[in-house]
Amino acid sequence: MLNHMKTTLNIDERVMVRLKQEAARRRCTMSELVEGALRTVLERKAQPRQAVKLPSFHSGGHLVDVADREALYEAMKEEE
Secondary structure: OOOOOOOOOOOOHHHHHHHHHHHHHHOOOHHHHHHHHHHHHHHHHHOOOOOOOOOOOOOOOOOOOOOOHHHHHHHHHHHO
């Protein structure tokens, strides 16, 4: 047996219009659509995030000390 709870939510008018349109498009009730969306969000939050390993590289070091303005300008001229 499924238990359902009735509640009141304050939903922005523009969101409500889109909700009604989407429910009609999917041929389901607004309650079914909202419940499904909430389940998706809550299940996603419950899953631990996996660490992403970022790529690393070696730049070969700096060609000029950027604090040395004259050396920087000279290096920029050489690039032209």
